[in-house]
Amino acid sequence: MNDKNKINEMGIVSGTKLPDLDPPLSTVGMIGWMRTNLFSGPLNTILTLAAVALLTMVIPPMLNWTIFDAVWTGGSDACRENPNAACWTFASSWWEFFLYGFYDKSERWRIDLVLWALYVGIAFIVVDDESRASRPTSTILAFIISIVTAVFVSMLIRHGAPTMWIFMGGLLTVGLVLWAWGLPNGRSRIGMILLFGFPVFAYFLLGGGVLGLSEVSTSDWGGFSLTLVIAITGIVASLPLGILLALGRRSEMPVLRLLSTLFIEFWRGVPLITVLFMASFMLPLFMPKGVQFDQLIRALIGVALFSSAYMAEVVRGGLQAIPKGQYEGAQSLGLSFWKMTGLVVMPQALKIVIPGIVSTFIGLFKDTTLVLIIGLLDFLSSVQTATTNPEWSIKSVPYTGYVLVAIVFWVHCFGMAKYSHNLEQKLHTGHKR
Amino acid sequence: MAKVTASAPPKQSFSFSDQKTRGQIYQFITIALLIWFVWWIVDNTATNMNDQNIQFGFKFLGTEAGFGIIQSLVDYSEESSYGRVFVVGLLNTLVVAFLGCLLATVVGFAVGVGRLSSNWVIRKVSTVYVETLRNIPLLLQIFFWYHAVLKPLASPRVAHKLGDELWISLTNNGLLLPKPVPENGFGIVLIAFFLGILATILVSRWAKKRQMETGQQFPTFWVSLVLILGLPFLVYLVMGSPITMQPGEMGKFRPLNGLGLNIIPELMALLFALVAYTAAFIAEIVRSGIQAVSHGQTEAAHALGLRQGPTLRLVIIPQALRVIIPPLTSQYLNLTKNSSLATAIAYPDLVAAFAGTVLNQTGKAVEIIMMTMAVYLTISLITSIFMNWYNAKSALVER
Numbered sequence: 001m002n003d004k005n006k007i008n009e010m011g012i013v014s015g016t017k018l019p020d021l022d023p024p025l026s027t028v029g030m031i032g033w034m035r036t037n038l039f040s041g042p043l044n045t046i047l048t049l050a051a052v053a054l055l056t057m058v059i060p061p062m063l064n065w066t067i068f069d070a071v072w073t074g075g076s077d078a079c080r081e082n083p084n085a086a087c088w089t090f091a092s093s094w095w096e097f098f099l100y101g102f103y104d105k106s107e108r109w110r111i112d113l114v115l116w117a118l119y120v121g122i123a124f125i126v127v128d129d130e131s132r133a134s135r136p137t138s139t140i141l142a143f144i145i146s147i148v149t150a151v152f153v154s155m156l157i158r159h160g161a162p163t164m165w166i167f168m169g170g171l172l173t174v175g176l177v178l179w180a181w182g183l184p185n186g187r188s189r190i191g192m193i194l195l196f197g198f199p200v201f202a203y204f205l206l207g208g209g210v211l212g213l214s215e216v217s218t219s220d221w222g223g224f225s226l227t228l229v230i231a232i233t234g235i236v237a238s239l240p241l242g243i244l245l246a247l248g249r250r251s252e253m254p255v256l257r258l259l260s261t262l263f264i265e266f267w268r269g270v271p272l273i274t275v276l277f278m279a280s281f282m283l284p285l286f287m288p289k290g291v292q293f294d295q296l297i298r299a300l301i302g303v304a305l306f307s308s309a310y311m312a313e314v315v316r317g318g319l320q321a322i323p324k325g326q327y328e329g330a331q332s333l334g335l336s337f338w339k340m341t342g343l344v345v346m347p348q349a350l351k352i353v354i355p356g357i358v359s360t361f362i363g364l365f366k367d368t369t370l371v372l373i374i375g376l377l378d379f380l381s382s383v384q385t386a387t388t389n390p391e392w393s394i395k396s397v398p399y400t401g402y403v404l405v406a407i408v409f410w411v412h413c414f415g416m417a418k419y420s421h422n423l424e425q426k427l428h429t430g431h432k433r
Numbered sequence: 434m435a436k437v438t439a440s441a442p443p444k445q446s447f448s449f450s451d452q453k454t455r456g457q458i459y460q461f462i463t464i465a466l467l468i469w470f471v472w473w474i475v476d477n478t479a480t481n482m483n484d485q486n487i488q489f490g491f492k493f494l495g496t497e498a499g500f501g502i503i504q505s506l507v508d509y510s511e512e513s514s515y516g517r518v519f520v521v522g523l524l525n526t527l528v529v530a531f532l533g534c535l536l537a538t539v540v541g542f543a544v545g546v547g548r549l550s551s552n553w554v555i556r557k558v559s560t561v562y563v564e565t566l567r568n569i570p571l572l573l574q575i576f577f578w579y580h581a582v583l584k585p586l587a588s589p590r591v592a593h594k595l596g597d598e599l600w601i602s603l604t605n606n607g608l609l610l611p612k613p614v615p616e617n618g619f620g621i622v623l624i625a626f627f628l629g630i631l632a633t634i635l636v637s638r639w640a641k642k643r644q645m646e647t648g649q650q651f652p653t654f655w656v657s658l659v660l661i662l663g664l665p666f667l668v669y670l671v672m673g674s675p676i677t678m679q680p681g682e683m684g685k686f687r688p689l690n691g692l693g694l695n696i697i698p699e700l701m702a703l704l705f706a707l708v709a710y711t712a713a714f715i716a717e718i719v720r721s722g723i724q725a726v727s728h729g730q731t732e733a734a735h736a737l738g739l740r741q742g743p744t745l746r747l748v749i750i751p752q753a754l755r756v757i758i759p760p761l762t763s764q765y766l767n768l769t770k771n772s773s774l775a776t777a778i779a780y781p782d783l784v785a786a787f788a789g790t791v792l793n794q795t796g797k798a799v800e801i802i803m804m805t806m807a808v809y810l811t812i813s814l815i816t817s818i819f820m821n822w823y824n825a826k827s828a829l830v831e832r
Contacts, residue, residue, distance in 0.1 A: 036551075037552065038552060044551065044552045047550075051558055052554060055558070252456070253459060253460050256459070259463065259467065265813075269809060269810040270770070270813075271770035271771065271773040271784070272770075273773040273774065273784055274784065274788065274806050274809065277784075277788055277792075277805075278806070281798035282802055284481075285478045285482065285798065285799065286474045286478055287481075289480070289484075366568075366569075366570040366571065369570040370572060384576070395585070398580055402576060402580075405573055406573055409568065409570055409573065410565065414564060414568045
């Protein structure tokens with residue numbers, strides 16, 4: 001009692017709780033953030049200022065060149081008048097060539113149909129299915145699919161596709177989506193269809209010669225659709241081959257192990273260019289008389305062998321990550337080697353390495369540009385061809401062409417990388433120990 | 434006491450259900466198929482080559498090439514042989530690969546550390562760099578540098594007048610720098626340089642030993658800097674600067690050959706693209722390597738009283754390098770293999786000069802492609818031997 005009075009008299013300690021003070025202005029809000037993230041020391045201050053100075057020097061001219069000063073309408077004359085900015089009319093006048101190459105004009109709807117199926121399938125796989133029942137993801141998916149459908153149906157009509165095919169394509173798309181929607185793991189079903197059913201569908205539709213479709217020579221294929229053909233063939237062929245090679249490399253039979261190892265290390269040790277040269281110059285010599293491959297098939301064989309070696313290493317990584325107990329468990333249940341592999345080991349291994357497979361695919365997708373060296377008209381090559389057109393020999397056109405190709409590749413590769421990253425994080429949760 | 438006799442294992446009769454027997458049968462079938470396949474290919478090739486009147490053999494390597502090469506590190510003229518073209522191409526590949534690895538490492542480490550910087554701007558710029566450049570095909574980047582940046586530069590004829598002395602000139606003919614010409618006495622400078630390196634090794638050994646025994650530290654870094662750079666520089670001054678810089682000189686159409694040091698635009702474009710592309714991958718490797726060292730290591734080092742510098746140098750970096758070096762080596766290998774894209778812009782590397790021009794002239798597809806592939810296989814074999822050695826050396830020794 002006495003003590004308390006004393007304290008109150010002295011007035012050093014307040015008898016009641018004082019309100020909390022705000023943190024110092026320099027540690028919170030905008031200023032605090034800038035102090036910790038931009039100006040936390042002399043070195044950081046200099047770096048920040050230098051970087052900002054550099055960015056102000058680089059970004060505005062870049063934006064001006066690509067967007068604000070760019071030529072968006074008119075023909076080549078408009079670009080000739082304004083050669084110091086991007087010439088997007090170059091892209092809009094040539095886009096059909098960039099997408100279809102020399103594919104018959106009257107048959108281009110077949111490519112549209114294939115692309116439609118491809119992009120709807122991709123949208124279905126990419127949009128998260130765990131919460132598909134919940135409203136937002138379903139809405140996003142439906143939205144994306146309707147946009148893709150609208151774009152490709154309008155292109156189908158533009159290219160004069162037979163109504164029957166548009167109708168069939170639409171029915172198939174809607175049917176598949178509805179079918180997969182109701183399934184608990186619809187995404188993996190669609191994935192399987194896309195991986196194994198789609199290439200067959202695309203092969204017959206693009207090549208023709210069946211169902212009353214006229215045949216289109218592969219030498220007429222070109223543009224971005226050719227790039228997709230090479231990349232998808234590469235990945236579809238390399239998966240089974242790569243799985244077999246990976247199993248061979250981990251086999252207990254020394255001959256198989258040695259052969260698989262040699263095969264894998266050989267293809268991984270040489271550049272793709274030499275593989276393409278080999279496919280282009282040596283493959284015809286290897287074949288008996290009368291067996292002729294066209295240039296595209298040769299390139300596809302080269303790409304498939306090359307990427308299967310990389311795929312084998314990815315799959316092997318997955319196989320090595322499966323604990324020994326899984327093998328032993330399967331064996332103790334009396335499963336044969338193939339049943340053990342197919343039912344127990346491989347599903348787990350492949351699930352782990354999906355990100356690795358995607359990044360192999362990204363690498364392959366970028367490497368498809370190399371086929372222009374052996375004379376195929378892929379996307380990059382078609383753009384380069386167009387820039388040499390005398391009507392378009394304008395200073396800004398080659399730059400515009402390169403920027404266009406860069407953007408298209410970037411969108412696809414970055415999208416796949418992001419998807420693979422998300423998948424990795426999602427798959428990771430179940431295996432944390 | 435029953436006598437235990439070791440009975441012989443039951444004699445194995447041939448049975449297809451025995452795994453071992455089956456394995457042997459499979460392997461036998463594989464070998465048979467392989468032999469048949471190889472024979473089939475060789476037979477087809479021999480028949481085809483016979484029909485087309487092509488002889489297999491490496492005699493063509495002695496034939497005169499008859500074409501010029503725009504960059505060669507060894508003496509080469511149109512009268513040189515195809516074998517010489519192979520050497521020139523190989524050296525050109527190695528030059529690009531060496532310079533590319535060196536520069537890509539520097540850029541890659543800078544960007545990789547930048548991605549972990551506490552500075553927000555640097556972090557974002559580094560991220561944008563990595564995410565942009567590694568998602569654009571390398572061939573496109575090479576084309577961009579070559580066709581869009583370097584080729585549109587002014588030609589030397591426009592930029593310079595006849596007889597101009599060219600100290601530094603960047604035209605669509607490439608970068609021209611003065612050429613250092615060693616004179617008498619330069620050998621002594623070189624000797625001083627190597628002596629400096631030797632002395633540094635001795636000093637650092639002695640300093641380490643002394644620190645182990647007495648705990649006293651010695652400023653090894655500064656002393657070695659003086660020994661390696663200062664000593665040769667001093668000798669250089671004493672010898673009366675035995676290097677002259679020889680500038681280029683403008684001829685009628687282009688700078689005169691042999692004067693000045695010309696870096697051809699093909700090399701520059703290839704190098705820029707390879708470095709920018711590979712550095713994006715190296716940056717990711719460096720970032721993940723540093724992040725792989727757990728934060729506890731830093732805290733423990735601080736708790737022991739190490740300052741920030743020694744913590745990085747003695748604790749973090751050695752552990753991070755263990756994670757970084759194997760994928761880094763495979764990036765070096767990738768860069769070397771990717772340098773073969775030179776053929777798209779006609780930089781005379783192994784693929785462009787040998788597997789391109791020589792193949793077209795001689796038609797010796799099998800021999801030439803075999804030789805080219807053998808070179809790349811050798812390089813990757815050497816790299817993987819190094820990797821295995823390094824992995825064995827740096828493997829964690831655990832209890």
